[in-house]
Amino acid sequence: MDHSLLQNALIYLLAAVVAVPIAKRLGLGAVLGYLLAGIAIGPWGLGLISGVENLLHFSEFGVVLLLFLIGLELEPKRLWAMRRPIFGGGGAQVLLVAAALAGTALLFGIDWKVALIAALGLSLSSTAIALATLEERNLMATPAGAAGFSILLFQDIAAIPMIAIVPMLGVSSGQDSTSWVDAARIIAVIAALVLGGRFLIRPALRMIAGTGMREIFTAFALLLVIAIAMLMQWVGLSMALGTFLAGVLLADSEYRHALESDLEPFKGLLLGLFFTAVGMSVDFAVFLAQPWRILGMVVLFLVIKGLVLYLLAMKLGVARGQRALFAFVLAQGGEFAFVVFGAAATARVFSQEQAAVLVVTVTLSMMATPLLLLWHDKVIAPRHAAGKQRPDDKPEAKEDHVIIAGFGRFGQIVGRLLHANGVSLTVLDHDPDQIDLLRRFGFKVFYGDATRIDLLHAAGAAGARALVLAIDDVEDSLKLVDAAREVFPDLPILARARNVSHYYDLMDRGVTVIERETFESALLLGRRVMQHLGASAWQARQATMKFRAHTLKSLLDVYPYYRDQQQYVSMARQARDELEAMFARDAAARGEKRRGGWDD
Template identity: 60%
Template sequence: MNQHDFLIALLVFLVAAVVAVPLARRSGLGAVLGYLLAGAAIGPFALRLVTDVESILHFSEFGVVLMMFVIGLELEPRKLWALRRSIFGYGGAQLAACALVIGVTAALAGAPWQVALVAGLGLALSSTAIALSTLTERNLFGTPAGAASFGILLFQDIAAIPMIALLPLLATHGAEGAAAPGTTGWLAAGKAVAVIGLVVAGGRYLVRPALRFIARTDMREMFTAFALLLVVGIALMMDAVGLSMALGTFVAGVLLADSEYRHALEADLEPFKGLLLGLFFMAVGMSIDFAVLARSPWLVLGLVAAFVAAKTVVLALLAKHFAIARGQRLLFALLISQGGEFAFVVFGVAGGAGLVPRETEALLVLVVALSMVATPLLLLAYDQLVAPRLGGRRARPDEAITPQDNPVLIAGFGRFGQIIGRLLYSQGVGVTVLDHDPDQIEFLRQYGLKVFYGDATRLDLLEAAGIARARILVVAIDGMDESLQLIDRVRERFPELQIYARARHVSHVYQLKDRGVHLFEREMFEGSLMLGRRVLEGLGFDPAEARNVALRFRRHNIQAIDRFYPHYTDQKKLVSLARQARDELEEMFRQDREQRRQREEAEWT
């Protein structure tokens, strides 16, 4: 390919991505599907704007290599250890169960054992890019379903490495007529172990000094250049002994993740991460043989439907043992029900090693690609059809609360309310809790906490919960409007009841004070202040001095709120007071620094 052809191909890639990806995102299908569709459109089986099959394969391999480098770069040993249960426990169970079900089904359908094995292993893998993107968009990382999904995906990324490396050895061992097949396999395995050991040892003793030398040049772009040099060098070493280059790039990424310069490298490579993954998916889209779909459309669609359904059922059954709430099990299963990007590599390696016929390889690739296309559509169907019913199920009638006689009633038992409740519970203080999240209630009741389902803003439920006999009401509801509505109703019915409230921000504080609530805590203020104090200590401040600075800042902030409160509806006056308070705080700290300097000079004289 000459320079002119390269520039034309680059232009085609960029135009296709810029057109297809935003349209897919706006349609709710996701960026990954947009890249796949763009690659399919410009590939040799559609518009034929790019027809060189070898170039497509090179693009695809380069995308996998770079993606593996990014995954390795983000894999910290501490993170791996903290997630060991969800990674190795959940991930191992998922991979084994899905591979067994798919492989056995393929064998019963008449497939040779080599094809059944490759299909089971390859189709058990899920798409890291699609699933992680969906978890981010839906803010599910903090949920049990999100944590389990992330652990499983991470285990799959790790498991794909030996899977890809061992398939050629399996083919070598099983080749008929080969001289001393066992010896050949062990020799290849020995070479692989030797090269991996050389890479690890070299990384431990050479990578850090090299990075230190590059850092002294004060040339930021050299970090990127060195990363690429390391990737290409190790990849070529792996390729020389017959292993997948993806294994080498993964090791290279882990080596850089273990260095003290990891964050600088991540910052330099982050802008390229999305484009590199996009390049990979476009290459995958271009390599899909739609002629197979045209020849046997019902066979292909039937295999896709059967594959996604089988994997969804297996994952939904496993979710019961993964501490995932009942209402999230189907969503969890759909998130990782598709085939994964590494399946393309597994099938390619297996096809090249002769384990799978080329026609079967093309069919499996097409099934995986269409399952990836199906995932955004299934999630849209879930949102439209299943989620509303689950929401209706969650909106069940409030529970009939038996009369309670506890001194404290907590309305809302999320992150904020739980800390209060656990503290009181540890000291033997009777607490009655009202919350509207049934999954949360089901989870907390397993630990013996007395939590009732219901709308805490309803006075009849509050009375049934014993608010008339309670001494303190803790309002820890997430929504500001709901918390104010609750306080209004309680103040009218029980004017003598003490109310302690969670304040989301300063504006919420002012509205609480309007209602006579003066016992409140801003949810972020104290924690942020404490962390700021720790930062001062980390910078060399004396701990006592850092504490005094934090306390003075806290006192000044509270006084400023009290001073601003009468004028908080007057925007001009509020801005003027805020500027005045800022100037006062700066002057106060300037005087403190001056007094400290004078004390230090007096000590030296």
């Protein structure tokens, strides 16, 4: 085994584990933590890791995974509903910022190709920094958050054609232009990707999910992304472009959230490695050689981009008090700028020095973001605090729906009743056949383990009216309650209990609305037996309701003692004796019973 590989992995993981929590605690964000970790262990820090270029190339797979997951978010219906803010606001942001930056660069005598690619790359913001900031400040549901998310979504889409056009502006290698054979091969691969995503990948996912082995599903998800990336690289196209297209094709699949959940840890770790590698690759010799020039570029870049964003916020309906925050959140350079500049250096649009200067500029702009936000909180925000909150500052209403976890024999009845009465449902289940059936009847259904918090988040548990717990397995049921109580404390939970012990375990966890799965149906059958034996409908109902009330009362009376086995048995016997005495009194009051029947 290569011990240098293990040594580098140890250093990388140790740096990340130390730097990222510290950065998060200081309010700097995880991305900056990774960047600082890279600087610390890189050539300009402690010099603990060499071969930064190889690490950077490997870590770019994190960007590939990010594009795949972004594609999974772009469900055609959702994309169509958001088309105006995404393509209107997002398109305007990229074009206006790029035009302003390119125009400024041309005024300084920069070559038009360099100015264009640099401006396009700098028009992109950091998705990781911006989204984390919006979520931390609970702004995602406000107009500022919605506009910011739309712009970031468009930027992620726009990064793909940006990366694709860079080689077209590069220096010719002396070879002929792409042949018809190469063009046909590219078209054939894209067509195969589209058709395969629709007719082959989904059945394969269903078959893999049917095995019930989560690790195999995760392995297939990684295999899918790697295979598509290598296929696109083979035909000379961007790996990110291929995985993005695959993600879009699977965006309306019932396995989308399971794919997201399984790939998210790999994406986060590899993106962290990518940011660390970027930090290690920052050439501080360039900064030390011309510090004032680079600092001037950073300030000029932030001012131009921030001013365009502030003016654009006025047109996007962002509240006045949030416009500066909106501009500061999106003003920095983004992670895709590193990819664009790297592609430009490879295609020889940029010199190595120009690429290094721009990488340092973007990195410093990222590091400046927490300072801008701190300035906003201390100086700008207090000026707006005295004013009343405008109606458009209020978060938008969350989706009104009920989540049903488990759609077996019990959950089906609950779901059909609610669905028949116009209640919007979201179903969580791990049976591929069941999922396929539900989707055909128009249910919103997610494949996966309902006890996983990421799946609950994806299903909209934060805004749900209630969670109906209908899972068969008792341990999984209790695990789900524990997870939901911890992350969604305000989410009402209505549960099905398999038995008395399960009932008590649910009560221990604060669940108050519980139905024993066989209790009511057994009562109904017993009531019908009494009628069959001669009791009137009224007598059968009264006897059943009295038995029901006594049983439920006894259940609650015994609850404080159910962990004490001796006391529990004693209380249960006492409850049974009371029930027998109660029926004896009823019989005496009613008179002597007929043999084999009841008096009318």
